[in-house]
Structures are given as C-alpha cells and as structure tokens.
Amino acid sequence: MNTKRSIRSLSLLLICFLMSGCHWGLSESFNLRSVLDNEKVTDPLPKFCPIHPEPLPLxxxxxxxxxxxxxxxxxHxxxxxxxxxxxxxxxxxxxRGETILTVGEGVxxxxxxxxxxxxSDTIFRIGSISKxxxxxxxxxxxxxxxxxxLDEPISNxxxxxxIKNPYKIDNVVTLRQMASQLSGLPDQPPCLGDFVNNACPATTQEIVSRLKDQYLVSPSWTRPSYSxxxxxxxxxxxxxxxxxxxxYEKYVEKNIIEPLNMTSTxxxxxxxxxxxxxxxxxxxxYEVSLYDLGWAAPAGQMYSTVNDMMKLAQFFNSFGQGYGILSPDYVKQMLLPAFIDYDGVTVWGTPWEMAFLDSYLVRSKGGIITGYSGLMTxxxxxxxxxxxxxxGQIPLTGVLSYPYDLLINAFVPVLSNMQPNYPAPHNPEAYIGVYHDKAGQFNYTVFQYENQLALQITPTVAVFLSYYDDLLFQAKLPPVLPCVLYExxxxxxxxxYFDxxxxxxxxxPGFTFPGIPGLISREVKSTFQSIVGDTDVTRTISKLQKVACTSKLSQDHVPDCDDSINTCAQLVQWSGRDGFFQSCQYPLLRVALWEMFDSAHDRECLLVDGRVSPNTDLDGKASPASNLVGSASLVSNLNERASPNTDLDGRASSASDLVGRVSSWRFAWESVS
Incomplete structure (x- = not known):
C-alpha cells in the first residue's frame, strides 16, 4: 500500500461532505432548482490542491x-x-542529476x-541564457x-x-526591477556598433551618457518589457x-564557472x-560570424555545451546545496516568481521565463542570438x-510545453506510486482511541489506517500522523482542500505533541495540537439522525435508497435514483472497521442526496466514516457502545436557507466560532472497549 492511495482514501471523508453540502466546500453558486430544471450544472466541488510526489530514485x-x-x-x-x-x-x-536521454541530430x-x-560536448552560443x-x-x-x-536604485x-520618464508616475529604476524585466528600460543599449566584429564597442560611461537622452518604454512594475x-x-x-x-567576465569565470566545473563555458x-x-x-x-557583444556581453555573449548547462541546471535543482557558490536561501529567492502574465500561464522571474504546466512551475531561460537558439529548463x-x-534561430514557443507535458505526465504517476507510507510508531495502540476536549464538546479519533496513524480532527477533516519520536508527530493533510484553504x-x-x-x-493520556485557525469550523451539537456507514454494503445501499429516493421531488425529477445509487455503490470501498465510504461524483446521486437534506425537516447529515455512528440507526434502534468511536454531525448552511453566520436556530454565531475556537486544544484520552 502506498501513500498516494492512502491519501486518496483518507480524503473521502471530506469529499462527501463537500459534495453533500455539510461543510463550507459547497459552492454558493450551486442551486438545486437549476438542476431540477435541467439547466447546465456547474460541479460544486472545488479543485483540490495537488500534492507533488518526492523525486525518489528510479x-x-x-x-x-x-x-x-x-x-x-x-x-519530437x-x-x-x-x-x-x-x-x-x-x-x-x-x-536527479543523472542524464537519462541524449539527442544529437543533424550536422x-x-x-x-x-x-x-x-x-552533449559540442559548443553552441547560448545568447540570453548568459543572463x-x-x-x-x-x-x-x-x-x-x-x-x-535588491530595491536599491541602479544609480547607487x-x-x-x-533616463527620461515620459510617464507621470515617479520612477526609480531598481536592481530588482531590472533583474525581473520590470524596470521599463529600453531593450537594446545605445551601442552604435555592428554585428560583424563588435556589436557594442563602448564603455559604461559612454552608455550611461547616451541614456540621458533616451526614455523609459513603460512605468516600472506594470508588466515585463524585455531589456x-x-x-x-x-x-x-x-x-x-x-x-x-x-x-564582469573575470568575476563570473572565477566565482561561478570554475566552482561549477563548467569547463566548456x-x-x-x-x-x-x-x-x-x-x-x-x-x-x-547562411553562416554567421561569432561576433563579439563588447560592452553588452553580460546580456548574451556566452557559449556552452549541453553537459555544462546540465551542471548549471542541477545547481538550481539542488538549490545550490553543497556547491559553495550561493546559499540555498538565496537560490530559492532566485527561483521565485516576480510577475504572473495576463494569460495566467506565463510567469516572469529573475531572470526566468517560467510557465505553469500541470500544477508545476517550470523554470526556463531561453536564448536567441544570430545563428543560435537554446533553452535551459x-x-x-x-x-x-x-x-x-x-x-539556427527557431521560435522557442512550444519547445518548453510539449517536453514537460510528456515528462510530468510520465514521472508523476510513477513517483506517486512509489511514495512510502508516513512513518508509524512501533506501538500504535498507545495512541489509538478517542480523545475529547476538556469541555466535553468534541471527540477526536486517532486510528490506524494502512499501517499509518491518522487523526480525525472534525467529521470532515482527517490528517495522517507522521511519526517523529514517541511523543511527537507531524500532521500531514491529504489533498482535500483548494490551495488557498490548504495554505x-x-x-x-x-x-x-502527545503526553x-x-x-x-x-x-x-492526551495530546496538544497547536492552533490551526480556519480549519476547525464551528461544530453544532447535533441530535439529528445520520445514515450509518455499514460494512454490509447491501444494507447501506438500502438505507440510501430509502432516505434519498423517497421524496416527491426525487421521484419526479430523478426517476433513476435507485440505479444511480447502485452505480455509485460500485465505488464503495470498505476496509473493515477502518474503512471509508467513498461517495461518487454522479450528478443524479448528488441531487438525490441533496434532496434528502433539502426536504427532510431535520436536515439529516450524511456521515461517511464507516466506523462512526450516532447513538441511533435510521430505524431508531440504539447503536452498541462499540460504534461510539468519534460520532459527530456537522450541519452547514444548505440551499441558501441558513446563513453561514447563524446557528440552525437562527442565533448569530461569533466570527471566532466560525474560524477556529482557540489557538490550542487539549484532549483527554477516553478508552473505547
């Protein structure tokens, strides 16, 4: 069993609540009436924030x-x-620094x-990769x-x-702006050279003097303008x-090229x-000459090979660790975005032209100089x-996206299936059980799942507990939230921190989980019935059909409700007492379940943990004590009837109740036999 599958299973608890409207994952734009009127339905499920697998040895x-x-x-x-x-x-x-593909083509x-x-040892000009x-x-x-x-002005x-500023906005050109192409400076320096021998036969003093008569092309911090x-x-x-x-050339050779052992750069x-x-x-x-860029050499003069460029790329992939060139913190700063362009995909950095591809931010620097093209990514x-x-000079558009579409879509599934379980203690029974807060209002269950410990914080949120030492674990949240809520x-x-x-x-006897504001929402003490997750799949399906398919609206508008539930039942996964009921994403079943909430005057809330039940089954019979292992129901605003800032009885809730009760919770262990 791998962590990817465990995470997916552990995520089911929140997914069902998001689908059925029991928690704040419900989209405000979702309207049952539009569904029943056969209008186009927007799936109310948010997009969960992806978790990237660790790059393990292959x-x-x-x-x-x-x-x-x-x-x-x-x-390609x-x-x-x-x-x-x-x-x-x-x-x-x-x-991981090891070459797994080489291509040499043409002449x-x-x-x-x-x-x-x-x-890979042939030398090419690399143009703007020099930046x-x-x-x-x-x-x-x-x-x-x-x-x-970095916010010092270049004039220092x-x-x-x-340089002249034709815009009304005051403009001080800074190092950070220049490094991220947000300075508004013109593209080319006023060199007055040629592209045969020396493209820029000038000194810094001459260039600066000529710039006094030139103008900014845009105000700084507006959008990138390549310079x-x-x-x-x-x-x-x-x-x-x-x-x-x-x-500059000697400095780079001594402080960057030599330490990286880039012998052909x-x-x-x-x-x-x-x-x-x-x-x-x-x-x-036609052949082109290897002309010199002169004063403008920092912007594009350099040459290199594929092997040397790989050394530079690995320096960044390892965040500079162990190279003695730049500390990891500064390398990480170099890799941060500076500007997200209007297409929502292109991202500018220092000096990167980056792109979001399949939830990954690919860093790249392209270079085009007369007669040559290159891309380091x-x-x-x-x-x-x-x-x-x-x-030769070719457009670099598409040279980045297609390769990484192939690579990401191949590597991510392979690596995801290789991820190990989170570390578990040798004595999990010392932690397993139901804990409650001192006020006796909330129960929190620690249980074992696929040889890993997990903590159910609320009826809708569970986290893995990654073992660090006998009294210390680290919470690992499954990918069950949109990124903004995840963060x-x-x-x-x-x-x-366990006692x-x-x-x-x-x-x-207890543990401390320091403040997690916003995660634990206000929980309503509930006496409402719940559909009980049952290891008997047939019985569970029957209960779903009984409650979800008997209302008049469901019969009128969802005639195949029973079939929908049976179809969804194929996705039910049970793992004994620690199993989770996996609700499906079929729209008709969601409508049926929603109708259950909307029409039942008690607003019954579906409980999806197969090990958890309230004090009674649907038929009103008392549940055995062994079922009482963390029972709770969370009722949220449903179908625009309840305000998110009010209780079910209409009383106002404080904002602090809605975003997290306290900064730290103490729980006492309660034995369950």
Missing amino acids: PSPLPDPITDALTNLSS IKLLIDELSAPGLAAAVAY INKKSTPARKPD VFVIITLFQLLEKGHVKS YCLSFS NLAYALLGRCLIQKLSSSTT GFEYTDSVKARTATGYDAGG FLPELQLSYIILIS ISAANNQWV KIDEQTGKS
Whole structure:
C-alpha cells in the first residue's frame, strides 16, 4: 500500500461532505432548482490542491511510462531540425542529476566532410541564457553584503545614471526591477556598433551618457518589457563598483564557472573554442560570424555545451546545496516568481521565463542570438532538467510545453506510486482511541489506517500522523482542500505533541495540537439522525435508497435514483472497521442526496466514516457502545436557507466560532472497549 492511495482514501471523508453540502466546500453558486430544471450544472466541488510526489530514485531499467515519454520526446526533438536554417542540435534530459536521454541530430557544419553530428560536448552560443550568470552575480553580492538590497536604485552603482520618464508616475529604476524585466528600460543599449566584429564597442560611461537622452518604454512594475540593456548595466555596474581591478567576465569565470566545473563555458571565442563550436546559420541558411557583444556581453555573449548547462541546471535543482557558490536561501529567492502574465500561464522571474504546466512551475531561460537558439529548463520539485541547443534561430514557443507535458505526465504517476507510507510508531495502540476536549464538546479519533496513524480532527477533516519520536508527530493533510484553504488552514506539517505514555495503561493520556485557525469550523451539537456507514454494503445501499429516493421531488425529477445509487455503490470501498465510504461524483446521486437534506425537516447529515455512528440507526434502534468511536454531525448552511453566520436556530454565531475556537486544544484520552 502506498501513500498516494492512502491519501486518496483518507480524503473521502471530506469529499462527501463537500459534495453533500455539510461543510463550507459547497459552492454558493450551486442551486438545486437549476438542476431540477435541467439547466447546465456547474460541479460544486472545488479543485483540490495537488500534492507533488518526492523525486525518489528510479529503478533500472526505467519504468515503461518514463521510457515511452523519453522515446516520444526524442522523436519530437529531431523534428526541430531544418537542413537549411537549423541543421544541428544537441539535447538532453536529466533526473536527479543523472542524464537519462541524449539527442544529437543533424550536422555541426553543413560543409564538413564527413558530416559530424553534434553531441552533449559540442559548443553552441547560448545568447540570453548568459543572463542567468548576471543574476547569480547579483545574489552573490547581496549575500556577501556588497549589495545592501535588491530595491536599491541602479544609480547607487552607476553613479551618473539617469533616463527620461515620459510617464507621470515617479520612477526609480531598481536592481530588482531590472533583474525581473520590470524596470521599463529600453531593450537594446545605445551601442552604435555592428554585428560583424563588435556589436557594442563602448564603455559604461559612454552608455550611461547616451541614456540621458533616451526614455523609459513603460512605468516600472506594470508588466515585463524585455531589456538587454538592464542586464548589461547590472553586470557592468555591479562589478565596477565592487572592484576596479577586475571585469564582469573575470568575476563570473572565477566565482561561478570554475566552482561549477563548467569547463566548456565562457565568453572568449579562442581558436580552440571555435574548433568545437557548431556553425550558426541565419534564416536564409547562411553562416554567421561569432561576433563579439563588447560592452553588452553580460546580456548574451556566452557559449556552452549541453553537459555544462546540465551542471548549471542541477545547481538550481539542488538549490545550490553543497556547491559553495550561493546559499540555498538565496537560490530559492532566485527561483521565485516576480510577475504572473495576463494569460495566467506565463510567469516572469529573475531572470526566468517560467510557465505553469500541470500544477508545476517550470523554470526556463531561453536564448536567441544570430545563428543560435537554446533553452535551459529545470523543475526542482521533480529534479528534472531539459536542455536543448540549436545551430539556427527557431521560435522557442512550444519547445518548453510539449517536453514537460510528456515528462510530468510520465514521472508523476510513477513517483506517486512509489511514495512510502508516513512513518508509524512501533506501538500504535498507545495512541489509538478517542480523545475529547476538556469541555466535553468534541471527540477526536486517532486510528490506524494502512499501517499509518491518522487523526480525525472534525467529521470532515482527517490528517495522517507522521511519526517523529514517541511523543511527537507531524500532521500531514491529504489533498482535500483548494490551495488557498490548504495554505490558510495551516494544518499541514503542524506538530502534534502527545503526553507521556502512562506506564499502567500503556496509552498516552492526551495530546496538544497547536492552533490551526480556519480549519476547525464551528461544530453544532447535533441530535439529528445520520445514515450509518455499514460494512454490509447491501444494507447501506438500502438505507440510501430509502432516505434519498423517497421524496416527491426525487421521484419526479430523478426517476433513476435507485440505479444511480447502485452505480455509485460500485465505488464503495470498505476496509473493515477502518474503512471509508467513498461517495461518487454522479450528478443524479448528488441531487438525490441533496434532496434528502433539502426536504427532510431535520436536515439529516450524511456521515461517511464507516466506523462512526450516532447513538441511533435510521430505524431508531440504539447503536452498541462499540460504534461510539468519534460520532459527530456537522450541519452547514444548505440551499441558501441558513446563513453561514447563524446557528440552525437562527442565533448569530461569533466570527471566532466560525474560524477556529482557540489557538490550542487539549484532549483527554477516553478508552473505547
């Protein structure tokens, strides 16, 4: 049994309440009348916040889904070859720092005889991927105290910097704005060079002097506007302020390239470098020269190989741990988003062009310079890297999304099925039982599920308890909430402190669960009947049909109610006394269940934990004491009849009751025989 399946099963308790309207997961826009009128129904279920699996070591050979994805990706990469304008490429995929796919296709030079294919050690110009080194430099200087704040103005480092502002908004160009393409600076520096020998034969002083007569293209902090000028200024001005005896190029070589052992990466195109460099071609298929960017070199001068780019990507995937280049905290800052673009998918960072794909934020930096294209991408959450370098200029749109669609959809299921159970204590019986608060109002059940401990906090929320030591567990919330509620609840990873185990009883007498505001909503003391989860599936179906399918509206509008329940019963999963009743998502059953709530004057609330029952069954017979292992019913506002701020009897509830009663709960253990 793996954690993924356990999490899914443990999540069922909240799912049913969200579907049936017993808790705050119900969408306010859901209207029963529109369902009965056969209008288009919007599923009231929220989208649960996904939990990403840990990137564990993979078996050898690789699982079939991953092998198939790599095969498809290899075929896709080869289709990018254009014999005229993009005749050669090299690419690779790595997982946990180990290369699992290499592709070399086309030729290094169209005129070479015999033709040679590029490989992972072939040198290509990387264009704007060079900007990554500018940002590493910036954060190194920030960590060492040479830069006081990312929000300092660039004029602190380029002392005579100024540029005209045609906008009415006051604008101070800062390091952070420049690093995240939000400064509003023009794209290109005023270089006055050529693209044959030296594209920018100027000094910093000359560039700054020329900028005084130029204008911002947009106010800062509005939306990204790509600026090579911004990155060239950052690289040149920061290092010149740091030391007059070195250059930006020398600083990067000493402080970044050498520590990363990127032996085939640099700025200067020596004869030995040229001999290993794939020839670049323009759109017409003509060879291009390896011209120098001069003063603008920080923005795009560099060359590298796929193997060296993989080293850089792994540096970021490991958050710099163990490299001695930049501390993990600063690397993590580098990877944060700075601006979410209007399409809701594209995200800008420092210096990343990122994208949300299948709940993952893929970091990437593309580079295009005359005759070459390249893309460095990585995904720390899955420890994946994908690099592609091309001897030609091609649009990079789609070069990112398709590969990661393949990789994510292959890796996530495989890794999810490999996730281990949360650690459990060697003596789970010391913790299992029903606990109640000192006021005697609430019961909280600790139980064992698939060899893991779990804590039912409310009738709708249960968490796994991950063992740390004999008196300390960490709460692990299943993916049963939308992301905003998942974060606001603050329940995940909270520590649960158990009291010392009693030597006579062998049980812990209580525990403390520090404040989780917003998670435990106000609970109404209930005398309402509940449908009892039963290990006898036939009996449970009968109860559902009896209550949910007998109202007039259900008979009129849901004639196949019984069939719906029978169909849903196929999804019922029982695991003995610790089982959970899995409610289905069929609209007709939801209508039937909703009708039960809407029409029954007592507003009966479906209870889904197979081990939990109230004091009576539906037929009114008393339940045995062994069933009383955490019974509770939660009644919420249903079908716009009850205000979320009132009790069922109409009395106003305080806001503090609705968002969490106290910052810490103490529970006393109550033995259940």
